[in-house]
Amino acid sequence: MKILIAYDGSSSSDLIFRDLQRAGMPEEVEAQIVSVAAEWFPAPGSFAMVEVQYFNPKSVWQEAHKWAEEATQRLRKIFPKWNISEKVVYGSAARVLIEEADVFHPDLLVLGARGHSGIGKLLLGSVSQKVLRSAHCSVRVSRDHEERPDKTDNNIRIVVGVDGSDGASEAVKAVLARNWPSGTEVRTVTADLPEAEHMPAPIAEWIHEERARVNSQVESSLAEFDAKGLKTSSVLKHAEAKDLLCEEAETWKADVVFVGAKQMTKMDRFLLGSVSASVSERAHCSVEVVRPKNVAK
Template identity: 30%
Template sequence: MAHPVVVGVDGSPAALDAVEIAAREAALRGVGLRLVHAFGWPSRHGPPGGPPWHPAAPGVRELLDGTLGEAERRARAAAPRLELAREVTVGEPVTVLEIESRTAALVVVGGRGPSAFGSRLLGSTAVHLVAHAHCPVLVVRGRPDPAGPVLLAVDGSPAARGAVAFAFTEAALRGAELLALHAYTSRTEHPYAAPADPPFVTYDGNRPREEAEHVLAEALAGHRERHPDVAVRHRAVRGRVRATLVEASSEAQLIVVGARGHGGFTGLLLGSVSQAVLHHAHCPVTVVRHDGP
C-alpha cells in the first residue's frame, strides 16, 4: 500500500492553505491524503457533560466535523478524485505528526497560524518536527511562483543527498525546472553572519568558484540520467548562504534543503541558515532529513 501524504489540520487559514498544497502533492504522487487533527482540552476548559480530552464529548464532534469538513472541501477542490482519510486524536500536534510520519510519504504543515500547527511551527515545534520526522516535511509559507523552478540547496555534504533525490523527483512530478544552487565565498570572506551558523554547509567557506562548480557537478551526478525529462540549471553564487537562498526563493515554487537527523540536525536547524529559510523563504520549504553519519 502506497504511503499517503499527511497534513496537519487545525482550522486556521494557514492550515487550509497547507491542505490544498498537500492535496496537490498527493494527486501528483497518486496516493491518498490523510487529514490529521490533534486536540486537547485542559480540564478547566473542558466541555460540559463529558470527560475532557475526549473526542466524543458534546460540542467536540461538531467542532471537529466543521474543521475537518472545511479541510476536506478544500482538498476536494484542489484534487477532486483524491482518496481522503480523517484522523482525529488527542495529543500534542507535533508528537502526533511525528508518529504519522512513520507511514507517510510527506508531511505538510502550515507555516503561520494561531495554534500549535501554525505559529508555534516556526519555533521549537518546527525544530522537533523536521528533526525527528521519518519522512520529508513541507512547510507552507510565502507566495510561490507556480511557473518557477524547484530550488535545490546544494552544499556537497552527505546530508544533502536525500534532498537532491527528492528535488529531482519533485521537479519531475511538477513538470518544473530544477535549479541547483551552491553559495560560496572567497578566502577572505565568511559565508555566515553569526557564530551559530554550521561550518559544514559550505565546508570551509573558502571554496573558489571552480570548486563550487565541482560540488554542483558531483551532487547532480547520476540524477540527470534517472530523470532525463527534468530540465536542470545550476548556479554557483558568490555570497552568504542564507541571503542567497532566501533571495533565490522569491522566484521558486518550492525550495528543498537537506539536513542531518537527530541530535546533529537539531544543532543545524538552530543555526541562522535554516532559521532564515524557514522564516524568510518566499515559497514553501521542504526539509529532507539524512540519518547517516
C-alpha cells in the first residue's frame, strides 16, 4: 500500500498520527510525507495584518523542512516497518498535493481537516475540497477521535455509505482490505428511496427495482464484513444521504466514515460535493472518500 501524507506542523495535521493508528493500516507501507512551503500572499490592503515571516521564502522553506523531518520521525516510531520518505515542495497546498499524488500514485492521500493558521481554517474548502475534487486516488480527512469523551469503549467504529453504486462497492472493498483489530464495528448506512405506492407505474417499478438492488448490496456487504470478523449493524432511513451519514456518525460516535466517489469525469468533479465532499466537511470524525486506484484523468 502507498500513502501520501500532507503535514504542515499544525495541531490538525498532528491528528493524522493518531488517526492512522486507528485506520487499519498494514504493517508494510510505502509512505511519502509532503510538506508545502506555502506560496501565499494577502489581499491588497491587508498587509498590515500579516507578519513579516510570511514573506521570507527562506524561512518558509526551512519551516517546511522542519515539519517534514518531524513527521518522518514520529511516523517511524509508530510504524517501524514502513518505508517512509519525505518531500518539501514550494507552492499552493492544494495544487502541490494533487500534483504529487499524480507523481507518487498513492492508494490513499491523508490530510488534516484544518490548516496551519486561522487563515488556513478559513480556507479549509480551498484545500481539502480541491483535493477531493481533483485527486485521482482515495482521500482521507483526519479528525480527532478524542473529541468524543462519552464513548464508552475503545473499539473502532466504521460507518460505510451503501447506496447500490459502484462507489459504494469500492468503499466496502477498502474497509475489507484493511487490518482491523478485534472488536472493530462496521455499520452500513443507507438513505432509503421514497415510497412507491402513489407513484406513476414506471417510476414505482424503478423504485422497487432500485430498492431491491440497494438492499442486495447492503446484505452482501454485511456478509463480507461478518466473514472478516467485524461486528456489523445497518441503518436504513428516509433522509438525504449526506445528512444521514453525518448524523449517524455523530450519534454512533464513529471513528471514520467511508464513502465512495464515482469515476472522476469532469461532471463528477462538479457534482462530488453533493455527498462525499459534504460529508468530509461536516462530519465530526475522519472521512475517507474512496476511489479505485489509477482513475483516469
